[in-house]
Amino acid sequence: MSHVARFARALRERGVDVTLADEADALSALTLVDLADRSEARRALACALKIRPRDREVFDALFHRWWSLRRGTAGPPQAPRQKRAATRPAPRQAAKPVPIGRAGEQEGPLAVPEGGRQPGYSPDATLRKKAFDECSPADLAAMERLLARLALRLATRPSRRRVPTRGAGEPDLRRSFRGAVATGGELLHLARRRRPTELPRLVVLCDTSGSMDPHARFLLSFLMALRRVARGSEVFAFNTALVRLTPLLRMGLAPGRGLARADLALAMALDRLAGAVPDWSGGTRIAECLTEFVERYLDELVTPKTVVIIASDGLDRGDLESLPSAMGAIHRRARRVLWLNPLAGDSRYEPTARAMAAALPYVDRLLPAHNLESLERLLPLLAA
Amino acid sequence: MSPEVSRLLEAMEAEGYVADPAIATAVHLSREMRRPLLIEGDAGVGKTEIAKVLSRLLATELIRLQCYEGLDVSTALYEWNYQRQLLRLRLAEQEGKAAGEIEDLIFGRDYLLERPLLRAITRHEGPPVLLIDEIDRADEGFEAFLLEVLSDFQVTIPELGTLTAEHVPHVILTSNRTREIGDALRRRCLYLYIEHPTVEKEVRVLRARVPEASERLAEEIARFMHALRERRLSRAPGVAETIDWARALLTLHSDHLDLETVEHTLGCILKDGNDLREIRERGRGELTALLAAARDLEETAAATG
Numbered sequence: 110m111s112h113v114a115r116f117a118r119a120l121r122e123r124g125v126d127v128t129l130a131d132e133a134d135a136l137s138a139l140t141l142v143d144l145a146d147r148s149e150a151r152r153a154l155a156c157a158l159k160i161r162p163r164d165r166e167v168f169d170a171l172f173h174r175w176w177s178l179r180r181g182t183a184g185p186p187q188a189p190r191q192k193r194a195a196t197r198p199a200p201r202q203a204a205k206p207v208p209i210g211r212a213g214e215q216e217g218p219l220a221v222p223e224g225g226r227q228p229g230y231s232p233d234a235t236l237r238k239k240a241f242d243e244c245s246p247a248d249l250a251a252m253e254r255l256l257a258r259l260a261l262r263l264a265t266r267p268s269r270r271r272v273p274t275r276g277a278g279e280p281d282l283r284r285s286f287r288g289a290v291a292t293g294g295e296l297l298h299l300a301r302r303r304r305p306t307e308l309p310r311l312v313v314l315c316d317t318s319g320s321m322d323p324h325a326r327f328l329l330s331f332l333m334a335l336r337r338v339a340r341g342s343e344v345f346a347f348n349t350a351l352v353r354l355t356p357l358l359r360m361g362l363a364p365g366r367g368l369a370r371a372d373l374a375l376a377m378a379l380d381r382l383a384g385a386v387p388d389w390s391g392g393t394r395i396a397e398c399l400t401e402f403v404e405r406y407l408d409e410l411v412t413p414k415t416v417v418i419i420a421s422d423g424l425d426r427g428d429l430e431s432l433p434s435a436m437g438a439i440h441r442r443a444r445r446v447l448w449l450n451p452l453a454g455d456s457r458y459e460p461t462a463r464a465m466a467a468a469l470p471y472v473d474r475l476l477p478a479h480n481l482e483s484l485e486r487l488l489p490l491l492a493a
Numbered sequence: 494m495s496p497e498v499s500r501l502l503e504a505m506e507a508e509g510y511v512a513d514p515a516i517a518t519a520v521h522l523s524r525e526m527r528r529p530l531l532i533e534g535d536a537g538v539g540k541t542e543i544a545k546v547l548s549r550l551l552a553t554e555l556i557r558l559q560c561y562e563g564l565d566v567s568t569a570l571y572e573w574n575y576q577r578q579l580l581r582l583r584l585a586e587q588e589g590k591a592a593g594e595i596e597d598l599i600f601g602r603d604y605l606l607e608r609p610l611l612r613a614i615t616r617h618e619g620p621p622v623l624l625i626d627e628i629d630r631a632d633e634g635f636e637a638f639l640l641e642v643l644s645d646f647q648v649t650i651p652e653l654g655t656l657t658a659e660h661v662p663h664v665i666l667t668s669n670r671t672r673e674i675g676d677a678l679r680r681r682c683l684y685l686y687i688e689h690p691t692v693e694k695e696v697r698v699l700r701a702r703v704p705e706a707s708e709r710l711a712e713e714i715a716r717f718m719h720a721l722r723e724r725r726l727s728r729a730p731g732v733a734e735t736i737d738w739a740r741a742l743l744t745l746h747s748d749h750l751d752l753e754t755v756e757h758t759l760g761c762i763l764k765d766g767n768d769l770r771e772i773r774e775r776g777r778g779e780l781t782a783l784l785a786a787a788r789d790l791e792e793t794a795a796a797t798g
Contacts (some may be wrong), residue, residue, distance in 0.1 A: 130680055134526070138683075142518060143523045144496035152518040162533075231590065244658035271565070286575055289580075290596055293657065341633075410671040439766070441727060 110403065111141070115157070116175050123171065124356070139420050147176060151157060163405050208306065229484040239414050257393045257483055258347035271302040279304030309491050311335060311342035312443075313329040318348040318393040318419030324451040329354075331484055337489075343410050349427075353406070393462045394427035417490050420449040420478060424466030432464060436471035447490055448472040454479030497521055510539070511548040511690075511698045519685035520547065529643050529664035531628075531679060534687035537731015540667040544624035554621040556662070558609040560631035566638065570648060572606045600652035610642055613662045620660035629668040633675060640678050688731060692719050698732055703739040713750045713787045714739055720786035721762070723770070728765040738762050748786055755780055785788060 113135050117127045129473075138157035142149045151386075153170050160168045220264045272285060284300035313332045329344070336342050344354040411417060417439055440446050444473065448468065452458050454477035460469055473491060476481040494514060512520075520543065529616035532540045558569055578599040585595045605616065606657040613623040628636065642648060646658035646786055666682060690698065696717035700704055706714075714735060722729045738761040746752050756777075763769040771778035772779055 125693060126676075134528075134683070137526055138522050141495075141522055142498065146494050149494055149498065149518060152515045154520060156515075156519045156522055156685055157685050159531075159679050159682070160686075161684075162686050165686070168747065282575055283573065286573075286578065290599075291592070408670045409673040414672075438727060 112175070116154075116171070117170055119166065119175070120158070120164075125160070125167055125316075126356070127158050131159060135160070151176075161409075163409075186433065260295075271304055274301055274303045277301065297380070305310045309339050309417045310412070311339050311418060311491065312345075312406075313418045313420065314347060314351075316393055316395070316400070316419075317346045317350065318424075320422055322394075324420075324422075328478060335491075342380050343406075345402065345406075347393070347395070347402075348393045349397075351398040351401045371408065393421065393424045393425045393464075395421060395423070395468075396427055396429050396432040398434065399439070400431045403435045403438045404466045407438060407442060409492065413433045413442070413444055415443050416445045416447065417443040418447045418449060418487075420451075420469075421464075421474075422450055422452050423448075423460070423462035423468070425462070425464035426455050427469050429464055433471070437469045440471040441475075445473045445490065446471060448475045448488070449478035450475060450486070451477070451479045453477035454483060495521075495654075497525075497607045503673060504550055505546050506701070509701055510542055511692060511694060511701055512543075513690075516543065518686065519683060523683050525661065526683065527661055528675055529666055529682040530685060531666045531668065531682035531689060532655065532676065532685045533668045533670050533674075535689065535729055535731055536669050538555050538687045538689060539732055541626055544622055544626075544665040544667075547665065548622040551620075551663070553619055553620065554611050554616065555624060556613045556616075556621050557624045558625060559637070560625065560627045560629075562630055563701060564631045564635055566697045569610050569635070569638075569725050570608050571611045573600070573652075574604045574606050583611060593605075602653070602696035604704070605650070611648060611656070611665075614642075614646055614648055614658040616662070617659060620662050623662040623664045624665065624680065627664045627669060628666045629671045629677075633780060636675050636678050640675075640681055643678075643681055658677065659764075677723075681772065687720055689729065692716055695719070695735060697734065699735065699739055702736050703743065705743055706739050707748055710742065710748055710750075711739070714742070716787040717750060717783055718762070720783045726763070726765070726771075728768060730762040730764070734762045736762070746780075750784055752780060752784060753779065755784065 113132055117132045117135070120127045134157040135154055138153040139150065142153040144150055152171070155165070155168060158168075161248075170301050265308075271279075273281060278301035279354070281300040281302040284302075285296055288300060289296045308366075311332075311336075315321075315325060315332065317329075325346075333342050336344065346352050346354050398484065400408070424441055436446075448465075450458075450460075450465065452462075452476060453460075458477075460466055461474060465475075476487055478487075498514065498517045501521050502512055502514065505512040505520075517531055519532075522528075532543060534540055539639045544557075545555060581599050581604070582595060583774070585598060589598065605611075625639070628639070631639075643664060646661050647655055649655045651750050658751055664682075665680075692712075692715045694709050695718060699711040699714060700708070703711070718730060718735050718738075733789070738758060741758050742750075742754065745754060745758070759769060759772065763772060
């Protein structure tokens with residue numbers, strides 16, 4: 110039955126999260142069904158491994174291949190099946206990693222253009238107004254600390270659950286009465302309860318195409334810092350394809366691990382994104398990416414409590430026909446849709462880029478995102 | 494197919510639920526492995542119905558917990574009957590009982606209001622079917638609490654002690670996927686995702702649930718629905734809508750689909766203002782195309798068959 114273990118590992122390699130406990134479930138499930146019936150075995154496995162609809166395609170293709178290989182040891186291999194499995198699109202498997210910085214830059218994959226300041230010179234006030242694309246690598250660390258502090262001030266809203274409180278709040282009969290038993294039924298103290306504040310859920314879609322290059326790094330840093338506060342938030346990156354970054358970012362956020370680890374995770378995420386999209390500097394396909402988001406993730410990840418943030422300059426050379434329907438779907442479902450545009454920091458900016466203009470009717474707020482100050486202004490809008 | 498699964502499939506059909514092998518396999522596994530079954534899928538694909546059918550099959554009680562935002566322990570598990578406790582307390586005082594004695598008295602089982610989860614755990618007469626409906630609507634905190642209950646099937650009431658289930662209930666959780674269910678809870682369960690039915694399955698559902706409808710009408714309706722779901726809709730109609738629609742058409746004495754009837758009854762199947770407006774705006778051409786899809790296949794089938 111090492112087949113199950115290998116099958117599970119293959120699933121994990123393709124980004125489907127399957128745990129050891131699931132493998133154990135799969136093993137017991139397989140003892141309860143007719144193994145000679147291939148589709149029954151597949152159904153039992155999907156059930157025990159808890160395969161969600163978004164992973165179903167990967168699962169089915171892999172099962173196909175796995176099963177025919179297994180058969181292959183006993184009889185002649187079934188060519189058509191293997192062929193179908195081999196032609197399966199594999200966007201999650203990064204091919205060759207391509208650095209995400211501008212070609213020819215020496216500072217490494219995440220370099221930003223040189224600004225020329227001395228390390229440690231910049232006081233907060235200057236940093237906050239400094240445009241991201243003018244920042245030196247030296248500003249980076251200071252800025253990331255600021256970003257993290259900023260994220261902690263995230264707005265909250267009251268939950269509908271109630272928790273005990275010492276201060277004001279509605280009377281809590283249950284606790285009051287329990288207290289009264291000690292005093293022979295006299296209510297000497299009225300216990301109260303109130304609604305705790307609730308952290309918002311965010312879904313962020315960040316454009317990492319060539320034109321966003323100087324900004325993407327800061328935005329992603331900020332969004333990662335937000336994730337520390339608003340747990341359960343989701344981050345996606347897109348340029349010509351959509352990549353869900355959350356599983357990668359989670360690695361960098363484990364407690365006790367420093368920023369370096371988070372940086373590594375981010376670098377890996379960006380590399381992976383670059384690897385998945387060979388033509389990474391070719392521009393953005395906003396419409397396709399948003400449509401993919403709507404089809405694969407909207408139902409599960411966006412609730413009426415979710416604030417959706419799209420960070421993009423709206424410079425797009427792709428086909429925009431499906432953009433209004435995708436944006437409309439997101440807008441209908443989310444609590445609020447915010448669009449961060451680094452170009453909007455310029456007072457002369459007008460949302461005339463084609464994609465920006467097409468998306469605007471479905472955006473609740475269009476906000477600049479070129480420096481820390483502008484990100485600060487974003488916080489009150491993030492209330493769940 | 495293993496004999497148990499095919500038997501279950503037949504038994505469910507005999508109870509009026511048109512299952513498919515995936516559903517039967519999942520229910521079979523959940524029973525044998527004594528694990529809760531988490532069922533996800535769009536609204537109206539028949540998730541809740543599975544629990545109802547299962548309770549009928551096992552001839553046991555169906556205990557239902559409907560989830561909503563703000564659902565808490567006192568609604569889901571238990572609550573003390575304060576009014577009764579207070580009355581008893583006054584009475585006991587007049588009788589001059591000691592404080593400790595009074596406390597034992599009023600924190601007894603008689604003063605406990607059982608809510609669905611506690612009821613499912615304390616049921617004497619064999620395991621019930623516990624349906625936890627629309628878990629995605631409850632808060633994430635409640636999910637964590639539920640995880641605890643579903644792991645041990647025991648509940649601790651501070652004043653009474655720990656109550657352990659005499660019979661482990663058959664648990665079915667449903668979710669419309671308005672949010673993602675936490676990993677821990679999903680792993681605790683077995684998982685089933687129900688898709689919209691195929692045309693054949695929907696015809697069988699219609700024949701079973703609306704036997705008055707002719708074969709032809711059932712087939713036309715099923716194909717129409719199938720074609721409709723292919724369109725980009727924000728809320729695709731489920732089987733529940735199909736059944737409603739078939740009943741509505743029968744009330745109007747239609748034995749086939751025509752443009753006018755469809756136009757008038759569109760509200761039975763499209764329950765989202767935007768969808769309804771969009772299909773209407775696209776005009777008669779769109780409906781004619783959908784109707785053609787409903788009939789075309791039929792004629793091809795007639796030609797080949």
